[in-house]
Structures are given as structure tokens and as C-alpha cells.
Amino acid sequence: MATRCPNNKCSENRLWIPPRAHCPDCHTEMIWKTLPNPVIGTIYSFTEVVYAGIGIELSTPYWQVDVEIPGLATIPKSYLLYGKPTIGMKVKAEFRMKTPTNTVLDYYWVPYEQ
Numbered sequence: 001m002a003t004r005c006p007n008n009k010c011s012e013n014r015l016w017i018p019p020r021a022h023c024p025d026c027h028t029e030m031i032w033k034t035l036p037n038p039v040i041g042t043i044y045s046f047t048e049v050v051y052a053g054i055g056i057e058l059s060t061p062y063w064q065v066d067v068e069i070p071g072l073a074t075i076p077k078s079y080l081l082y083g084k085p086t087i088g089m090k091v092k093a094e095f096r097m098k099t100p101t102n103t104v105l106d107y108y109w110v111p112y113e114q
């Protein structure tokens, strides 16, 4: 889920992830929008995390990836579940359905084979 500014006079009509309560440009209350399924993105940047911060329940090392999603104003950050990232690599969003943590760690990316 993402949010979008419903103000037709606003210059920013792209989607926002993480969702915003109000538009950063015109301060109008945002509305919810559903992304198409599957969500396919492109790796914009990545780094290998060797020492995770407190509260990160991922085993290290892992790949932290910034992923461009078509139509978004933002470039969300998450992690690559398996494989080695490259800039421009296509990835697909997946979600932890069994034993979710109810945190941002419940969504991640996997390599997308076309």
C-alpha cells in the first residue's frame, strides 16, 4: 500500500512509500492506493550489512537494497532475501506471511526472473 495526494492542483501526484498522512508539497490529506501485484522494482543502490543495528533480527551479513518502483516519489529501503545484488537488477517484492514481525522486516526483495 502507498499513499497519493488527491489534490488536482498539486504538482506531486506520484505514490509515496512509506505512506504519508499529508502531502509534503501541499499538505492535503493523502489517500491510500494499492500497488499492482506483483511489485517489480529495480535496484538503485545496495550495501552489504555486516553488523546490524539493535532490533534488526536478520542474520548477517545481508544485502540492504534501495529499490526504484515505477510511479513512486520515493526509493524504499529493504533487504534482498537471497542472491547478490547489482545496480539495475530487477527484483520482486515478497512478504513474510508465516511468523510476521509486524515490522518493516516483513517485506523484502527477491531476484526477479522474467
Ligand SMILES: [Zn+2]
Pocket (backbone or CB within 6 Å): 005, 006, 007, 010, 011, 012, 023, 024, 025, 026, 027, 028
Ligand atoms: Zn499535494
